[in-house]
Amino acid sequence: MITANAKAVHGADQPFTSTEIERRDLKAQDVLIEIKYAGICHSDIHSARGEWGPVQYPFVPGHEIAGIVSQVGPEVTKYAVGDRVGVGCMVDSCGKCAHCHDGEEQYCEEGMTGTYGSVDRYGQYTQGGYATHIVVTQDFVVRIPDALELDAAAPLLCAGITTYSPLRHWGAAPGKKIAVVGLGGLGHMAVKLAHAMGAEVTVLSQSLKKKEDGLKLGASHYYATSDEETFKTLANSFDLIINTVSAKIDINAYLSLLAVDGTLVNVGAPSEPLPVQVFSLIPKRRSFAGSSIGGIRETQEMLDFCAEHGIKPEIEVISADRIDEAWERVMASDVKYRFVIDISTL
Secondary structure, eight states: OEEEEEEEBSSTTOOOEEEEEEEOOOOTTEEEEEEEEEEOOHHHHHHHTTTTSOOOSSBOOOOOEEEEEEEEOTTOOSOOTTOEEEEOSEEEOOSOSHHHHTTOGGGOTTOOEESSSSBOTTSOBOOOSSBSEEEEEGGGOEEOOTTSOHHHHGGGGTHHHHHHHHHHHTTOOTTOEEEEEOOSHHHHHHHHHHHHTTOEEEEEESSSTTHHHHHHHTOSEEEETTSHHHHHHTTTOEEEEEEOOOSOOOHHHHHTTEEEEEEEEEOSOOSSOOOOOGGGTGGGTOEEEEOOOOOHHHHHHHHHHHHHHTOOOOEEEEOGGGHHHHHHHHHTTOSSSEEEEEGGGO
């Protein structure tokens, strides 16, 4: 076994402590990655606190991983020692079902293996990227282009692909009007990506306090959803709405903002149900949808797109001893717009 230093929680309401975890010895197609940076995702917090299901402690979160290949198995052909690479939200899938064959491993019929909180094919409980090293099969590693700094690349492995995938799937392009609900870690990436794809972008946020940021990031318009006039002014306006918030909202009010054949896509994952009235959908042939992350092929496409267009998340790099503080600030929406842990400080 390979030993890695890590930061873990030992209970739903416990602070982080330093610990050692074991990574498997390299199999033939495995890659050992020395982790340089790990982004902090809201999903890390939901998962560690048991809000999305039972948790096995100690628990090491982190699925926005950027680092350097330090060792490869004998059958690895895609990467070599020294390569700049990333790992996102999944580290394996069945590889046999139709979705895996189509490059959409995130929808694997047997269930993809999460970077943390899953049991892998070897019977090990997966631990995430708040650690110095990780072992991943080569097919679930992506290459980070030289144009992207490693610290900025890390959040792209979740926040980037989670917003890129629905934008591509629902056809973000010139002539399309797209709204982004929420300007946080996911929302600010959705704005940047949709703008780069040529769409006209509107931010829908509770207040106008981030309006200047939203316009700088690429939005053409910015509205406060706390103002009832917003929903009257923007009725029947958008081809696509990306909802990035993980809180309960009046989904029917937002559906009213869609044009004919428009789609509202949830990428935020609130723990409470979002009741939908069918007459919010029927009269305008609207759709209410959800989207997970992207597959490995699409994740690589997203990284290359970001490198080509100079797209990077807005980040605040922190030392490992500030993770607890960072989590509290995430919960308070007090970050612009993604925390990234410098793993060299672990």
